[in-house]
Amino acid sequence: MTTLNVEALEAGYGSRTILTDLDLAVPSGAITAIVGANACGKSTLLRCLARLLRPTAGQVVLDGRSVRHIPTRDLARRLGLLPQSPIAPDGMTVADLVSYGRHPHQGMLSRWTQHDDRAVAAALEATRTADIADREVDQLSGGQRQRVWIAMALAQETDILLLDEPTTFLDIAHQVEILDLLVDLNQSRGTTIVMVLHDLNLAARYADHLVAIRCGRLHTAGSPESVLTERTVKEVFGVSCRVIPDPTSGKPMMLPLGRHRAGAGLSTEDTTS
Amino acid sequence: MTAVSSTGSTLGALQRSRRSHLAWLSVVLSVLACACLLSVSLGTRDVGWADIFAGVTGSTETIAQAVVVVRVPRTVLAVLAGAALGLAGAVMQGVTRNPLADPGILGVNAGAAMAVVIGIAWFGMETLDAFLWTAILGAGLAACFVYAIGSLGRGGATPLKLALAGAATAIASSSFTIAIILPRNDIAGGVRSWQIGGIGGASFDAILPCLPFLVAGLILCLLSARGLNLLALGDDAAAGLGAHVAWARGGAALGAVLLCGATTAICGPIGFVGLVVPHVCRLLVGADHRWLLPFSALTGAILLIGADVIGRIIARPSEMDVGIVTAFIGAPVFIWIVRKRRVRDL
Ligand SMILES: Nc1ncnc2c1ncn2[C@@H]1O[C@H](COP(=O)(O)OP(=O)(O)OP(=O)(O)O)[C@@H](O)[C@H]1O
Ligand SMILES: [Mg+2]
Numbered sequence: 001m002t003t004l005n006v007e008a009l010e011a012g013y014g015s016r017t018i019l020t021d022l023d024l025a026v027p028s029g030a031i032t033a034i035v036g037a038n039a040c041g042k043s044t045l046l047r048c049l050a051r052l053l054r055p056t057a058g059q060v061v062l063d064g065r066s067v068r069h070i071p072t073r074d075l076a077r078r079l080g081l082l083p084q085s086p087i088a089p090d091g092m093t094v095a096d097l098v099s100y101g102r103h104p105h106q107g108m109l110s111r112w113t114q115h116d117d118r119a120v121a122a123a124l125e126a127t128r129t130a131d132i133a134d135r136e137v138d139q140l141s142g143g144q145r146q147r148v149w150i151a152m153a154l155a156q157e158t159d160i161l162l163l164d165e166p167t168t169f170l171d172i173a174h175q176v177e178i179l180d181l182l183v184d185l186n187q188s189r190g191t192t193i194v195m196v197l198h199d200l201n202l203a204a205r206y207a208d209h210l211v212a213i214r215c216g217r218l219h220t221a222g223s224p225e226s227v228l229t230e231r232t233v234k235e236v237f238g239v240s241c242r243v244i245p246d247p248t249s250g251k252p253m254m255l256p257l258g259r260h261r262a263g264a265g266l267s268t269e270d271t272t273s
Numbered sequence: 274m275t276a277v278s279s280t281g282s283t284l285g286a287l288q289r290s291r292r293s294h295l296a297w298l299s300v301v302l303s304v305l306a307c308a309c310l311l312s313v314s315l316g317t318r319d320v321g322w323a324d325i326f327a328g329v330t331g332s333t334e335t336i337a338q339a340v341v342v343v344r345v346p347r348t349v350l351a352v353l354a355g356a357a358l359g360l361a362g363a364v365m366q367g368v369t370r371n372p373l374a375d376p377g378i379l380g381v382n383a384g385a386a387m388a389v390v391i392g393i394a395w396f397g398m399e400t401l402d403a404f405l406w407t408a409i410l411g412a413g414l415a416a417c418f419v420y421a422i423g424s425l426g427r428g429g430a431t432p433l434k435l436a437l438a439g440a441a442t443a444i445a446s447s448s449f450t451i452a453i454i455l456p457r458n459d460i461a462g463g464v465r466s467w468q469i470g471g472i473g474g475a476s477f478d479a480i481l482p483c484l485p486f487l488v489a490g491l492i493l494c495l496l497s498a499r500g501l502n503l504l505a506l507g508d509d510a511a512a513g514l515g516a517h518v519a520w521a522r523g524g525a526a527l528g529a530v531l532l533c534g535a536t537t538a539i540c541g542p543i544g545f546v547g548l549v550v551p552h553v554c555r556l557l558v559g560a561d562h563r564w565l566l567p568f569s570a571l572t573g574a575i576l577l578i579g580a581d582v583i584g585r586i587i588a589r590p591s592e593m594d595v596g597i598v599t600a601f602i603g604a605p606v607f608i609w610i611v612r613k614r615r616v617r618d619l
Contacts, residue, residue, distance in 0.1 A: 052512050076515030083513070089505040090372070092560040093290070103503060134290070231353035266568070 002078060002159040004049065008058035011048050011212060013201045017056070018044045019216045026097040026160075026209075031186050031205035033198055037237050041216040042196045043084050046162050051195065062160075076104035080156040084164035084196075086149050088123045088134045088137035094148050095133040098123055101155030123154035143174040147269060150178065154185065161185070163195040167202070175199070204228045204251045212236050228252040294564050297557045301571045305352075308578040312348040313341055315582050320344075350475035351595075352574040352583050354540050357487055357532040362547020363505015363554070363566055364494045364529040367501035368522050369420075372552070372610055373436040374512030376412075377544025377603075384415020385537035386468070387446040393460055394453045400483050401538070409486065415442060416530050422570040434443030447542075470543030470596030472581055479539055486535035491570075493528030498562040501525055505560065513521070543596045545603020546573050546580075552610060 006024040011015060018041045019109055026032055026049075030054070034042050047053040051067045059066045063194060080101075101123065102116045124130040127147040132140065136150055146166065153161055153205050166182070167175040179202060182232060185191050197203040203210060203224070210227035212219040214236045220227045233241045246253040312327075314320045319327070320337045326339025327334070358376060365374040365381075376382045388411025392398035398407065419442050423435035450468060463594065500521030503511040508518050536543070550573045551565065558564040577595060580602060582591035 047509065050509075050513055052509050072512070072517055073515040079513075081509065081513035083509040085506060086510050087370075087505075089370075089560045091555050092505070096559065096561055097506075100502060100514060101508065103499070229348045271415060 002063055003028050003061075004048070004079075004160055004192065004194075005061045006045075006058070007061060009045075009048060009055050009060065010057035011044060011053055011055045015231075019048070019055075022058070022216070022218050024218060024221065026194055028192050029171075029184065029186070029190045030208040031195070031206060032209040032211060033195055033197045033203035034211045034213060035197060035203055035236070036213035036219075040213045040236075042213055043164050044216075045213065046164050046194070046196060050079060050162055052081070062265060073104050076156070077159075078158055079160045079162065080153045080158040082149055082153050082161075082163045082166060084168075088145070088148075090136075090138060092137050093134050094129055094137055094140075094151075095120070097137050097148060098129075098133075098151045099154050101152040101157075103164060104156065119155050119157055123151040126154055126185070126189070127151040137239060142169040143171070146170060146174070146178065147181075148179065153178075158191070160192045160194070162191070165196050165198065167197065167199070175202065182206070200228060200233070200245070200254045204253065205246060205249050224251050228254060247257070276492060290559070294558050297568070298571075300570060301557075301575070305571055305575050305578075308575050308582070309348050311346045312351060312578045314583050315586060326498075346477050346480060347472055347475040347581070348578065349477070350472045350480055350539065351590065353480065353487060354472060354536045354543065355546060355574035355577025356570040357490065357536045357573070358543060359550035359554075359569040359571075359576070360491065360494050360566055361529040361532040361536075361547075362573070363551035363562070363569035364497065364501065364525050366377040366545065366551050367504060367562055368525050368529070369435050370505060370507075371435055373548070373607070374439075375545065375548035376529070377443065377542065378441035378607075379444060379547060380419050381412045381439075381530065381533045382470075382537050382542035382544065383443040383446035383450075385409070386419070386542045387410040387411060387450045387533050388414070389538065390450045390453055394457055401479060405482060405535060405538045406487060407537035409531060412530045412534035413527075415446065418442060418527060428545045460611065464572050468541070469594045469600075470541035471538070471594035472540050472577075472592070473592060475539075483535045483539055487529050490528045490531030490535065493524055495566055497521060497525035498566050499530060501562040501566075502560075505562075541596065543577070543599055545599045545607070546576055548610075549599075549606045550576055550601050552606065564613065 004026040006022055009022040010020050012018040015050055022045070034045065036042050044053065048055055051060065054068070061067070061069065062070060062075070062078065097115070099120050102112070102119060105116065106112070121130070127150055129144070129147050129151050132144060137145060140148065147168070150166065153163070163182070169177050170178065182193050182195070183206060186193050191272045205225060209221070210224050211221045212227055212232055219236050220232055228243060230241055230243050233239055233243070233254055241257055242254065243252050245251070283359055288595060310325070313325050314322075320340055324335060324337035325341050328338040329345060332338050342541060362375045365376065384505060385408040388407045389398075389404050392403060393408045398404065419435065419439045422442070423438040426434070447468065454468075503514050503516040504518065504521055507513070511521070512518050551569045554565055554568040554572055558568050577599070580598040581595045584595050584598045
């Protein structure tokens, strides 16, 4: 089992510190969801985990070894990343893009193997993108494109998969489909999944472990029941809410209370006309 | 069994595209061969096949054969320079992730030419070796300068900022080049070719010293093909797939600078080949640099030979410099690219 830990992490851009004193143990073989307000540092944390950003203090430890000392290609065989807004160049086909996921498994001189073929095909199957394999990526819908990117990450066959907002721009059906796909992957291959999600209710339902970040610091981490509480939501997002058990899964479910339309009768707009 | 059948169809799709690439490769190679023959036979004086054979084997008995002997190095230079510029353009577009990148537009060729002119005017430089090193130095400095200026401010080196910084640098360098040449009657004739690129005075003696640089640049560029494929996905995704982003980008850029510098040292600044060619090749073989780079080299050679032949024919009995012809071909393509991509994407 691979283990991924964050120890006293401090990171930022230039002289600006974004993350401070952050400790985190990512449970292996489980699904972790990172939640927090915009610009609180979720993507920054993911970039540190994937070693795209060098911490100014502290370290990220993969299997007992600081990621800083792991060779790039080696790291890419164990840890895959789907960035927040990936770009596909003009004219690149789905099959091409997904096959790039095999890059870390290929040496300078080694040839493309049958195993590479199988991994690409399996990734296309799992994401149901095989039938669009020879279409061009930039001509797909947002949901199709997202699935293609996930297929690329699957073809990488890593033990750990980091996903930055894999469900943004997707309708509810595709959001659920992507999350179900990640659960399948987690259950069939034991892949450790860490993802940033904005929908707290989907996060609570699909993740085994929730991590709430507030202003670059770890606020709470633990089971969905212990993290998704009225108090945490108030402190992390500054939003009052009610938390009730989801009638089907029993997981906590959050209902935000805005300043308007929060109940106690109808608002004026509804009564006029 | 659905998994197996659709796996089969996926792999089938990959094989189909590989076959079509190979078909295009043979088309491009045949066109290149025809272009070379035309280049040797057409011009102020058209030459027949018999004389071409005799001339190529070294005979200079008739005027026609002597003409062939002159046109052969010219054709060789067109192939080398065109291939170098086409390849450099494809690499620059990959490195900067910029559809408008080109050795001319990014100011690299103009920088190389300016460096050579400074060397001639101020330091009395005369040897071809000195031209070569100075041109490569100038190309490298221009590339670094443009990249540094283009990365200033928010968002890093966006395509639009790079193109603007490059265009400004190109104009500034060529104006400076003119300013150096104008008061110097003693060198004005000799340095005219540093303002507009041409391949007219080619000789094997001039081509040979460039070869090591061209070969080194070629190898660096071709080796960077896989890295460029990953860089196209964005720096984060590329690093996540195990690419050394800085090394991949630096190695490829160095290769392109070697190619541009060496080419400019013999031909002067020739623009637009590196812009047009990769776009045409992308239509033929897609975005995979392992195919795109070799195709860009071959197609660049075809384009430059074609431009040279056209320049000889339309201005008979004189000749038009190849740099002017490529600009005529390239400018409309430039506009087409800008129009095709919404400015928002740039
Ligand atoms: N490349 C960068 N250079 C400088 N500052 C950056 C960079 N990327 C992010 N930041 C800043 O770091 C802070 C945290 O950004 P980050 O992307 O980690 O937020 P986030 O939690 O992922 O937000 P969102 O939910 O909007 O994606 C922000 O203030 C942002 O402006
Ligand atoms: Mg983010």
